Amino acid sequence: MSDKVKTITEVVQSIPDGSHVALGGFAIARNSIVFAHEIIRQRKKNLTLSQGVMGLETDLLVGAGLVSKLIVGGGSLDRFGPVRCINRAREDRSLVSIDSSSLSLAFGYLAGALGISFISIKSLLASEMMSRLEDNAPDYLRRGTCPFTGEEFVFLRALNPDVSVVHVQVADRNGNGWINGPRWENEEQAKAGKRLIVVTEELVPTEFIQRSPERTVIPGHRVEAVVHQPFGGHPTGVFGCYDYDSEHLKVYTDHHKTPEGMSRYLDTYVYGTRDHWDYLEKIGGARRLNDIKAEAVYGY
Amino acid sequence: MSSGSTEARAADITSEPVTASEIMVTAASKEVNDGEVAVVGIGLPQVACVLARRTHAPGLSLLLEIGVANMEPVDTPVGLADSRIFYRGTCWSGFLDTLGMSLHRGIVDVGFIGALEVDRFGNVNTTLTKDPDGRVRYFNGSAGGNDVASLAKRVVVIVRHGKRKLPAAVAHLTSPGFVNGHSRQELSLRGGGPRRVITDMAVLGFDNPSRTASIVSIHPGIQVEQLLDNTGFPLHVPDPLPVTPGPTKEELRLLREEIDPGRVYLR
Numbered sequence: 020m021s022d023k024v025k026t027i028t029e030v031v032q033s034i035p036d037g038s039h040v041a042l043g044g045f046a047i048a049r050n051s052i053v054f055a056h057e058i059i060r061q062r063k064k065n066l067t068l069s070q071g072v073m074g075l076e077t078d079l080l081v082g083a084g085l086v087s088k089l090i091v092g093g094g095s096l097d098r099f100g101p102v103r104c105i106n107r108a109r110e111d112r113s114l115v116s117i118d119s120s121s122l123s124l125a126f127g128y129l130a131g132a133l134g135i136s137f138i139s140i141k142s143l144l145a146s147e148m149m150s151r152l153e154d155n156a157p158d159y160l161r162r163g164t165c166p167f168t169g170e171e172f173v174f175l176r177a178l179n180p181d182v183s184v185v186h187v188q189v190a191d192r193n194g195n196g197w198i199n200g201p202r203w204e205n206e207e208q209a210k211a212g213k214r215l216i217v218v219t220e221e222l223v224p225t226e227f228i229q230r231s232p233e234r235t236v237i238p239g240h241r242v243e244a245v246v247h248q249p250f251g252g253h254p255t256g257v258f259g260c261y262d263y264d265s266e267h268l269k270v271y272t273d274h275h276k277t278p279e280g281m282s283r284y285l286d287t288y289v290y291g292t293r294d295h296w297d298y299l300e301k302i303g304g305a306r307r308l309n310d311i312k313a314e315a316v317y318g319y
Numbered sequence: 320m321s322s323g324s325t326e327a328r329a330a331d332i333t334s335e336p337v338t339a340s341e342i343m344v345t346a347a348s349k350e351v352n353d354g355e356v357a358v359v360g361i362g363l364p365q366v367a368c369v370l371a372r373r374t375h376a377p378g379l380s381l382l383l384e385i386g387v388a389n390m391e392p393v394d395t396p397v398g399l400a401d402s403r404i405f406y407r408g409t410c411w412s413g414f415l416d417t418l419g420m421s422l423h424r425g426i427v428d429v430g431f432i433g434a435l436e437v438d439r440f441g442n443v444n445t446t447l448t449k450d451p452d453g454r455v456r457y458f459n460g461s462a463g464g465n466d467v468a469s470l471a472k473r474v475v476v477i478v479r480h481g482k483r484k485l486p487a488a489v490a491h492l493t494s495p496g497f498v499n500g501h502s503r504q505e506l507s508l509r510g511g512g513p514r515r516v517i518t519d520m521a522v523l524g525f526d527n528p529s530r531t532a533s534i535v536s537i538h539p540g541i542q543v544e545q546l547l548d549n550t551g552f553p554l555h556v557p558d559p560l561p562v563t564p565g566p567t568k569e570e571l572r573l574l575r576e577e578i579d580p581g582r583v584y585l586r
Contacts, residue, residue, distance in 0.1 A: 045385060048400030071414060072462050074400070093445075093462030097398020106457035118446070120465040121384055122423060125414035141423060142466045145506040147492035148446075171507040200405050201386035202413045258402045265397075317394070319402035 020193040020225065025244045027295070030216055031057040034182055039067040039090075041128070041180035041212055042076050044255060045203045046097045047263045050076040051186040051218045053251035053295040059083045060289060069180055070094075071124040071204045075255050075271070078102040082281040083289075087114055090159070090178065092121040099268045103275045117156050118148055123175055125204040130177035131211030139165065139172035149173065183212025185237060186252055188259055190219035191227070194242025197234045200258030200318065206236050214243045220260045222247040248295055250308055259318045262311045267302050333571040339519035340585045341574055342538050343477065344370060345566040347431070347517050350475050355428035356380045356421065358467050361399055363477050364431030366574070366584050373573050382421060384463035386412040395583045418463055422470045425509060430471030432464050434478045436489045439531045439552040441496025441513030443468060443476060444489035461493050468494030473514035480518035485532075486551035497530035520546050522563055523554075536561040 031054070034040070040058075044050030055076040058066075065087045068077055073094025080086050082104030094102045108114045120142050130138035143149045143160070152160050163174040185205050187196040196217045198205055209215050217237060222245070228235060254271065256263035274284035292298040299308065313319055340363065347367035351357050353376040359365050360383075372379050381389050385399055391407035398404075405411065421427055435458055436444040445464050447457045468474050474496075478484050492498065495506060496513040503512045516523040516532060524535040533555050537546055539562055547554060566574065579585045 046398055046400040048385075048402070072400075091460070093460035093464070095398070095459040095462075097400060099397070101458055109457045110455055118460050120461040121414050121463040122418040122466040125419060129415065141507075141509050142469045144469065144508055145492075145495040145498045145501075146465055146469075148461065148465065200402065201383075201408075201411045203385050204414045206413060207415065256400075256402055258405060262402065263397075313402075317402070317406060319394075 020239060022192045023194050023242060023245045024192050024222070025246060027053050027057045027218075027246045027248065030244050030246055031061050031063065034058070034063060036064045037066070038063070038181040039069065041178070041183040041208050042068055042070045043183070043185040043205045043208060044070070044074045044076050044252075045072045046074040046095055047099065047255045047268065048074070049186050049257050050074050050252055050255040051184050052076060052079070052253060052255060053246070053248040054184050054186075054216070054218055055079045056289050056292075056295065056298065058085065059285065069124065069178060071121045071208075073102055073105060078104045078275060079289075081105045081108050081114065082275060083285055089114060089116045090124070091116065092119055092124045096268065096272065099272050104281055107278070117152065117159055119143060119152065119160075120148075121204070124178070125207060127175045127178035128204055128207040128211040130175065131179040132207045135177060137174045137176050139163065139174055141172060143173045144171065178211055180212045182214045182216060183209045184216045184218065185209040186218045186257070187237065188219070188257060189221045189223055190217050190237070190245055191223055191225045191239070192245060193225060193239035194237065194245045195225070195228045195235050195239040196237035196242070197228075198236045202236060209237055210241060215241050216244050216246065217242050218246045218248060218251050220249055220251060220257055250299055251295060253299065253302065253308070256319060259313055261308070261313050262319045264302070264307070264311050332575045333568050337539075337565050337571065338585060339538065341571065342563055342565050343517055343519055344574065344585065345570055346522050346563050347475060347477060348374065350473070350515055351376050351379050351429050354378045356382065356426055357429040357431065358382045358384065358417070358422060358427050358463070358471060359431045360433060361396055361404060362433070362584055364475075366579055367431070369578050370570060370573060373578070374570065382417045382427070384414060384418050386414065386417055388417075395581055414463075418466050422466060425470070427471045429473045429475060430467035430510075431475050431477060432467050432494065434476050434484070436484055436486055437476050437478055437516055438486055438489045438496075440498060440500060441474070441476065441516065441525055441532060442489050442492050442498060443494040443496065444491045446491040446493045449490045465494045468496070468510070469508050470510040472511045474510065474512060475514055476516045478516065478518055480520040480546070480549050482549055482551045485518070485549075497525060500530050502530070520549065533557075534560065536563040538563045539565055
């Protein structure tokens with residue numbers, strides 16, 4: 020099996036401006052912050068991002084001004100508040116937002132992963148999201164009827180992102196990945212991607228994967244590259260590895276309230292750091308990371 | 320701790336006045352039956368369903384959209400994606416399992432959703448608000464809310480009462496109820512639509528020919544005028560006007576001592 024381990028710098032260099040990137044985080048859980056930060060450092064532009072429920076990684080990328088389109092089901096930072104950079108961009112119409120629902124995104128990715136061109140769903144009907152998308156995004160959904168029963172459905176076009184990025188707890192050098200805890204739409208999202216990048220907290224020998232292969236959600240043959248970055252999701256939580264960092268999330272939410280504050284945040288924690296290790300030093304280093312390390316029984 | 324001191328503490332803990340949140344969750348707990356399947360979010364719906372499981376519905380199955388079944392958190396989560404809420408689940412999966420092969424498949428009996436606004440037809444807005452000067456402010460959007468509202472057999476909306484929270488028409492229709500008074504069949508929706516709106520003043524229902532919100536019961540201590548003044552659409556007042564049953568002593572003890580001892584949700 021081939022060795023696919025690469026640095027985050029190499030991986031991000033291979034992503035052209037204007038790409039559609041699918042992100043695997045959910046609110047403040049298992050976001051690939053190492054990926055988002057490097058996209059910002061390399062100033063990749065004009066991105067389309069898709070995701071079931073947006074969180075910190077997406078707010079960072081929109082706050083850095085790199086996103087022109089969102090295809091999403093919703094988003095928040097849980098009790099840490101709304102995704103303010105994203106909501107500001109929607110309010111001043113500096114990006115296009117194709118808003119539907121969590122299940123609509125999962126179905127769109129599923130169709131993409133299965134290689135079928137559309138999928139029918141019974142969500143969205145009679146909603147304002149439906150009427151807006153019918154008017155503004157006919158390439159995303161249409162109304163249609165079942166050829167067998169005549170029942171009315173929404174037909175969602177398959178989603179095939181240029182690049183899917185999934186942050187996992189455990190992977191080997193070939194990309195066989197385990198996701199511990201719930202996994203929202205990660206599996207179908209990852210498999211819908213034209214390219215798939217796995218970012219892993221732990222890099223293990225294949226022998227370890229072979230002992231419990233039923234845990235492999237992301238099979239290596241679908242994976243283009245593996246990036247190994249412990250604490251790569253900080254300050255979001257990664258189940259079984261570490262808790263979300265409420266202190267740093269508060270630093271973030273103090274800053275993202277205004278464009279000026281967000282700009283200061285990015286200068287300090289992203290542009291002002293060489294790489295993720297440097298960032299981890301800046302947020303408190305080994306002592307802080309030890310504070311948020313997961314407890315063995317609870318996983319947080 | 321000896322059983323004697325537990326009883327003493329229990330007596331003490333249930334003697335404090337009942338809060339509006341406690342009446343809300345007790346009313347919400349009555350909306351699920353033993354053996355049913357419910358989709359919940361965190362906060363009051365989760366507390367209500369845990370109360371139901373501890374009282375009349377021990378066989379209630381709970382699903383979270385992220386892919387968790389029957390969680391038994393011991394620490395208070397800050398959100399749906401907080402690992403605290405995964406604890407002691409009996410299944411960890413994803414959207415396709417919970418929202419797809421359960422909810423979309425049609426086997427979810429009750430779905431609980433929150434709202435920025437809910438209108439007289441039970442339509443829910445979780446997307447944006449419009450200020451009187453026309454300024455739009457965006458919020459969290461649908462996430463699983465539209466899926467639950469479209470597909471669950473019964474939908475229960477939990478919201479704090481207020482004129483702007485219960486307007487005649489929502490500023491953005493994120494999740495459909497009985498849109499313009501239409502039946503769910505006319506709207507091509509499979510789910511049964513809104514069953515209850517539970518607020519901190521009253522329980523509202525839709526079981527009438529016009530499919531508009533009407534008073535099911537008013538909470539103890541709330542005046543009719545106060546309820547009408549705080550609602551953005553006319554409400555028919557039944558005569559006699561039922562009063563929402565408050566929690567029993569045992570329900571209060573469970574809520575205060577075991578389910579939310581930190582009073583995170585039941586302030």
